[in-house]
Amino acid sequence: MKRILVGIKRVVDYNVRVRVKPDGSGVATEGAKMSINPFDEIALEEALRIKERGEAQEVVVVSIGTADAQAQLRTALAMGADRAILVQSESAVEPLDAARVLLKLIEREQPFAVLLGKQAIDDDNNQTGQMLAALWDRPQATFASRIELTGDVARVTREVDAGLETIEVDLPAVLTVDLRLNEPRYVKLPDIMKAKKKPLDTLTPADLGVSPRQRVRSTRYDAPAARQKGLVLKDVTELVAALKNRGLV
Amino acid sequence: MSHVLIVAEHDGRHLNPATAKCVSCAAQIPGARISIAVLGQGSAAIAAAAAALTGVTGVLHVESAANAHPLATVLAPQVAQLARDHAATHVFGPSTTFGKDLMPRVAALLDAPQLSDIMAVESAQQFRRPIYAGNIVLSVDVSGEPLIVGTVRTASFDAAPAGGSACVEAVSLAVPLPAYARFVSLSGATSDRPDLQTARRVVSGGRALGSEENFKLVYELADALGAAVGASRAAVDSGYAPNELQVGQTGKIIAPDLYIALGISGAIQHMTGIKDAKTIVAINKDADAPIFESADLGLVGDLFTILPELRAQLARS
Numbered sequence: 256m257k258r259i260l261v262g263i264k265r266v267v268d269y270n271v272r273v274r275v276k277p278d279g280s281g282v283a284t285e286g287a288k289m290s291i292n293p294f295d296e297i298a299l300e301e302a303l304r305i306k307e308r309g310e311a312q313e314v315v316v317v318s319i320g321t322a323d324a325q326a327q328l329r330t331a332l333a334m335g336a337d338r339a340i341l342v343q344s345e346s347a348v349e350p351l352d353a354a355r356v357l358l359k360l361i362e363r364e365q366p367f368a369v370l371l372g373k374q375a376i377d378d379d380n381n382q383t384g385q386m387l388a389a390l391w392d393r394p395q396a397t398f399a400s401r402i403e404l405t406g407d408v409a410r411v412t413r414e415v416d417a418g419l420e421t422i423e424v425d426l427p428a429v430l431t432v433d434l435r436l437n438e439p440r441y442v443k444l445p446d447i448m449k450a451k452k453k454p455l456d457t458l459t460p461a462d463l464g465v466s467p468r469q470r471v472r473s474t475r476y477d478a479p480a481a482r483q484k485g486l487v488l489k490d491v492t493e494l495v496a497a498l499k500n501r502g503l504v
Numbered sequence: 505m506s507h508v509l510i511v512a513e514h515d516g517r518h519l520n521p522a523t524a525k526c527v528s529c530a531a532q533i534p535g536a537r538i539s540i541a542v543l544g545q546g547s548a549a550i551a552a553a554a555a556a557l558t559g560v561t562g563v564l565h566v567e568s569a570a571n572a573h574p575l576a577t578v579l580a581p582q583v584a585q586l587a588r589d590h591a592a593t594h595v596f597g598p599s600t601t602f603g604k605d606l607m608p609r610v611a612a613l614l615d616a617p618q619l620s621d622i623m624a625v626e627s628a629q630q631f632r633r634p635i636y637a638g639n640i641v642l643s644v645d646v647s648g649e650p651l652i653v654g655t656v657r658t659a660s661f662d663a664a665p666a667g668g669s670a671c672v673e674a675v676s677l678a679v680p681l682p683a684y685a686r687f688v689s690l691s692g693a694t695s696d697r698p699d700l701q702t703a704r705r706v707v708s709g710g711r712a713l714g715s716e717e718n719f720k721l722v723y724e725l726a727d728a729l730g731a732a733v734g735a736s737r738a739a740v741d742s743g744y745a746p747n748e749l750q751v752g753q754t755g756k757i758i759a760p761d762l763y764i765a766l767g768i769s770g771a772i773q774h775m776t777g778i779k780d781a782k783t784i785v786a787i788n789k790d791a792d793a794p795i796f797e798s799a800d801l802g803l804v805g806d807l808f809t810i811l812p813e814l815r816a817q818l819a820r821s
Contacts, residue, residue: 272772273636282640351612379635379753380620382608385576389612394577394685397605400747410688415601416701416756417515418692418748422575425684434737434754435747470617475643479634482779485800487791491813494785494803495821503705503762503783504729504818 258313259302260366262357263295263331265324266377275476282377282476291327294372296334298432300439301402302370303335310404313337315364319348319356325455332450333442339455344467348460350382352467357383358390359463366427368409373398373431384431394424397431506536506628509564509592511583511610512554513602514544516572519553521702522598522656524663529656530596531559531664532625539564540670541586543579545572555670563672564590573687574602580609581679587614592651593628599655599757600701611653617646618653623660633657637753638776658701659759659780692748697723700749703732705762706781708751711738712767712788712807719744721811722766728815734758736768752777767807770795787811 267273268288276283291299302314316336318324321343328339342356361369374381388395396402396411400419403410404426413420414433424430460467488494498504508530513520523540530538540554543566551565564586570578583606587595595610597603599621611618624632629647634640634657646652700706707729709722719739726733735745737752751758753773759780766787768774775798778784786799789806796802803810 273639275640282636349617350608351617354612377636379637381604382611382618382620385605385608386612389580389609392682394682395609396685398601414747416748418690418746420690421688423686423688435741470646470649471619472645473642474645477641477643479638479641479779482798484797485802487796487802487804491803491810491817494801494814495817497801499821501783504821
């Protein structure tokens with residue numbers, strides 16, 4: 256079966272302004288609204304569109320995280336994924352171990368493409384897709400803003416600093432997606448009901464033969480140095496004078 | 505002793521200034537030896553430029569037709585081999601789309617953890633990096649790891665100056681390179697304007713410009729100031745400016761001396777991209793726009809009245 260594997264991460268919703276705990280020991284996320292990482296949602300949307308075009312037959316969505324991530328997997332099923340896998344871990348899984356978990360699932364599921372968000376908006380690591388492609392010894396196309404599938408090749412337009420780069424990758428491959436690839440659909444109520452009947456399997460990293468290690472220890476969390484509010488000027492003349500005073504023009 | 509191997513970024517003609525910023529980051533690791541890996545085709549001048557950066561102890565120059573375009577699948581096995589052969593303790597690249605694409609692939613090949621967006625060096629094993637779009641600064645410790653990979657947040661470091669004279673060593677690598685990814689094309693606005701990522705002055709436009717036509721006002725002010733042009737995500741999404749001009753969390757993170765934001769409200773994701781600018785000037789008709797909370801100089805009013813007047817006054821001065 257032509258299958259796409261999509262990875263999604265449960266993160267604090269992008270509209271929530273997170274803060275450091277008063278003792279600097281972590282991020283205060285209790286009670287915060289949680290969502291699918293926005294880039295992963297775009298990856299899922301793309302996989303669903305590929306399936307709807309008849310270029311794939313099944314979309315399998317996977318998350319690595321706590322049992323709470325079932326909520327985001329159900330949302331993904333409501334969007335249209337066919338089935339879900341939760342790899343449950345109560346402790347954080349670093350990107351290289353997340354890639355190892357995904358590689359084991361690839362061996363089981365034999366997808367022709369793995370779609371991931373380019374980065375999660377909590378850790379902002381931007382690592383897992385590239386690491387997975389390396390461990391799998393398959394190509395990667397990161398920062399995708401356009402994906403065209405032709406036979407066993409994906410032609411991917413990438414948003415790079417210099418502009419738009421197009422590369423061709425042989426499938427199977429890992430594709431990580433950027434903001435402008437698509438706009439994810441809204442979930443409709445009947446789909447939420449239907450999603451409750453779709454399969455959601457739960458595994459652990461150990462079931463897959465992976466033992467996550469903590470190699471990067473987080474020792475302190477700080478608020479960034481805040482910029483001071485400056486002067487509000489009356490008119491252009493004052494602005495130009497202020498710029499001159501500071502030697503900026 | 506630490507040996508930092510830095511992967512040079514270049515466009516086939518010039519060394520990207522991001523590389524010199526990685527050198528400054530590496531130089532903060534006490535006692536570190538710093539090598540730069542230049543992988544390219546026809547890249548002797550780039551290797552020479554890398555060797556001239558102050559603080560660099562050696563350049564490893566890998567010249568190959570396979571390196572004509574920066575494909576992570578092709579470069580990663582070579583960088584990993586160089587790191588092994590030269591006993592690197594740290595492998596750094598810039599946190600640009602080039603480095604973000606390449607370095608995790610290198611890390612996986614080396615079974616090393618990666619630190620993304622290093623913004624400060626506390627010791628050879630302790631670093632600081634932003635998370636949650638820069639809303640939190642995380643201190644991390646990788647003690648016990650013999651080798652780490654990192655991307656360097658270039659806005660946090662000044663470029664190492666030229667003036668050094670390190671040796672350039674030609675290296676040939678016997679590493680099998682995959683052919684499963686191929687470069688097709690690169691399209692970007694080639695312009696005579698300063699490069700957004702390294703410009704000392706940047707003029708950026710937001711949604712309030714209202715159209716691609718009106719966005720020309722941004723270019724005009726930029727040209728009057730010799731500045732690079734940037735844009736907010738809203739302006740890019742609306743089609744007023746090309747995507748490579750986007751400044752912010754998912755665009756470019758920049759640190760110019762002067763940043764002028766025209767009609768940009770100042771969403772957190774945008775401010776993440778400019779928080780290291782030395783002076784931020786905001787011009788916006790909405791006095792309550794969040795950008796005024798962080799701007800050094802603000803002016804409330806209509807862009808279409810202010811911009812011609814500003815240009816006229818700047819021309820007179």
